[in-house]
Amino acid sequence: xxxxxxxxxxxKKPGASVKVSCKAxxxxxxxxxxxxxxxxxxxxLEWMGWINTATGDTIKTQRFQDRVTFTxxxxxxxxxxxxxxxxxxxxxxxxxxxxxxxSAWDWGQGTLVTVSS
Amino acid sequence: xSVLTQPPSVSAAPGQKVTISCSGSSSNIGSYxxxxxxxxxxxxxxxxxxxxxxxxTTIPDRISGSKSGTxxxxxxxxxxxxxxxxxxxxxxxxxxxxxxxxxxxxxKLTVL
Numbered sequence: 001x002x003x004x005x006x007x008x009x010x011x012k013k014p015g016a017s018v019k020v021s022c023k024a025x026x027x028x029x030x031x032x033x034x035x036x037x038x039x040x041x042x043x044x045l046e047w048m049g050w051i052n053t054a055t056g057d058t059i060k061t062q063r064f065q066d067r068v069t070f071t072x073x074x075x076x077x078x079x080x081x082x083x084x085x086x087x088x089x090x091x092x093x094x095x096x097x098x099x100x101x102x103s104a105w106d107w108g109q110g111t112l113v114t115v116s117s
Numbered sequence: 118x119s120v121l122t123q124p125p126s127v128s129a130a131p132g133q134k135v136t137i138s139c140s141g142s143s144s145n146i147g148s149y150x151x152x153x154x155x156x157x158x159x160x161x162x163x164x165x166x167x168x169x170x171x172x173x174t175t176i177p178d179r180i181s182g183s184k185s186g187t188x189x190x191x192x193x194x195x196x197x198x199x200x201x202x203x204x205x206x207x208x209x210x211x212x213x214x215x216x217x218x219x220x221x222x223x224x225k226l227t228v229l
Contacts, residue, residue, distance in 0.1 A: 045223070047218040
């Protein structure tokens with residue numbers, strides 16, 4: 001069955017960077033895009049962007065254009081998201097999902113990133 | 118502030134029916150298909166409805182979706198305690214130079 005397994009929780013200091021990985025299994029990795037969303041405490045789901053797993057092309061929202069990078073390793077069926085220059089407001093649960101029929105068909109379990117001095 | 122507007126909360130008794138609305142605009146719901154998700158604390162969201170009114174094979178037919186113009190609705194009949202969760206609508210929005218995915222603000226369903 002399809003699974004998206006994310007890396008574990010992280011605690012970072014302001015100004016640091018964090019990488020969160022999303023390892024896919026159970027389907028052909030390059031056939032479907034992977035998206036990233038986050039949910040800060042008490043806030044709504046916020047879409048960050050997506051990566052075309054076949055080409056590596058990425059789209060990110062304006063808010064994350066300069067600080068966020070998505071990469072993929074097709075040999076490992078893994079997508080990685082990096083957030084740089086972390087701020088306390090970046091404390092959130094970060095999740096990946098596979099899109100299919102323009103829907104978030106399968107989700108990772110979520111990764112809590114805490115930014116605290 | 119979400120581009121898609123949902124009521125913050127809805128409630129109904131077990132066995133009853135509830136509907137959750139999702140209001141948008143011509144650049145999102147009016148142009149693209151809507152999907153719906155159930156989110157329980159500490160778990161990954163679950164897809165309930167795709168392409169406005171279709172259910173994945175694992176979702177029971179007491180869950181339904183519809184879309185009209187710039188609004189969409191999720192319906193749940195035969196409410197159960199296990200339905201108590203947050204529900205989100207989502208779609209694409211084409212108002213900017215690139216298409217972006219947008220979520221509603223979420224609706225907390227309470228089964229009384």
